[in-house]
Amino acid sequence: MLLEVKNIRKSYPISNGIFTKGKQEVLKDISFSIEEGECVGIIGESGSGKSTLGRLILGLEKADYGEIKFLEKKECKFFRKKISVVFQDYTSSVNPRFRVLAIISEPLRQTKLSKQQRYEKVVTLLEKVGLNEDFIYRFPHELSGGQLQRVCIARAIATNPKFLLLDEAVSSLDISVQVQVLDLLKKLKEKEGLSYLFITHDLLTVTYLCDKVLFFKEGKIIEKIDKITELKKVQNEYSKALLKVYQ
Numbered sequence: 001m002l003l004e005v006k007n008i009r010k011s012y013p014i015s016n017g018i019f020t021k022g023k024q025e026v027l028k029d030i031s032f033s034i035e036e037g038e039c040v041g042i043i044g045e046s047g048s049g050k051s052t053l054g055r056l057i058l059g060l061e062k063a064d065y066g067e068i069k070f071l072e073k074k075e076c077k078f079f080r081k082k083i084s085v086v087f088q089d090y091t092s093s094v095n096p097r098f099r100v101l102a103i104i105s106e107p108l109r110q111t112k113l114s115k116q117q118r119y120e121k122v123v124t125l126l127e128k129v130g131l132n133e134d135f136i137y138r139f140p141h142e143l144s145g146g147q148l149q150r151v152c153i154a155r156a157i158a159t160n161p162k163f164l165l166l167d168e169a170v171s172s173l174d175i176s177v178q179v180q181v182l183d184l185l186k187k188l189k190e191k192e193g194l195s196y197l198f199i200t201h202d203l204l205t206v207t208y209l210c211d212k213v214l215f216f217k218e219g220k221i222i223e224k225i226d227k228i229t230e231l232k233k234v235q236n237e238y239s240k241a242l243l244k245v246y247q
Ligand SMILES: Nc1ncnc2c1ncn2[C@@H]1O[C@H](COP(=O)(O)OP(=O)(O)OP(=O)(O)O)[C@@H](O)[C@H]1O
Pocket: 012, 013, 026, 044, 045, 046, 047, 048, 049, 050, 051, 052, 053, 201
């Protein structure tokens, strides 16, 4: 097992700007696990708590209750360094004044690579995401949405992570570009042995990439599907309704 999420609860205070008027429970007893090389999809309507869970896994916020454990023999303590993330909003997740070279090599700053080695590493990463050296001195505004999201994926895999959190990572791309980026993620998963937590509100992308699916509603997992091929066997009315939309 790579990641174990156990009985996670999270609330936020409800405030009217000045006073706190109680709490909103956003995550209610969430438990699941991810194996090495596995892609788990989380699907649910807007506001169901998907991104909050992502932030807790990344260590950006703390849960009120429960445990998030990265289980890798001996290296457990350092595992957070092996997590990377790709967000939906690729334009705001890069500095518009940085060229592709600087964007992708940003996480490599703390390594002891020389300038030349860093350049070569960026070329290799560009090739991994289906781009080439010609892109290295371009600015973000000189790239298409799909190309820029590939650059973000290249940056995310620059430190050889084990686990990628993909939060609506293809949602703002055109459908044909979505397929290209999903194909790329599939290839990286197989070649690099990456595990993914794929957060989305789009069931079609889940069926394309994921091995397992968790259906989220109002901060709860209302259904788990352990084999993507058995997606049609969902029992819950909400999951059924989601499936119907895509039939
Ligand atoms: N920092 C915060 N303070 C207060 N409430 C918050 C905070 N972050 C999220 N929330 C609330 O928690 C709930 C879940 O938000 P979250 O962003 O996790 O949902 P989501 O499922 O990712 O939605 P979407 O698909 O629209 O991104 C929402 O009602 C949101 O308003």
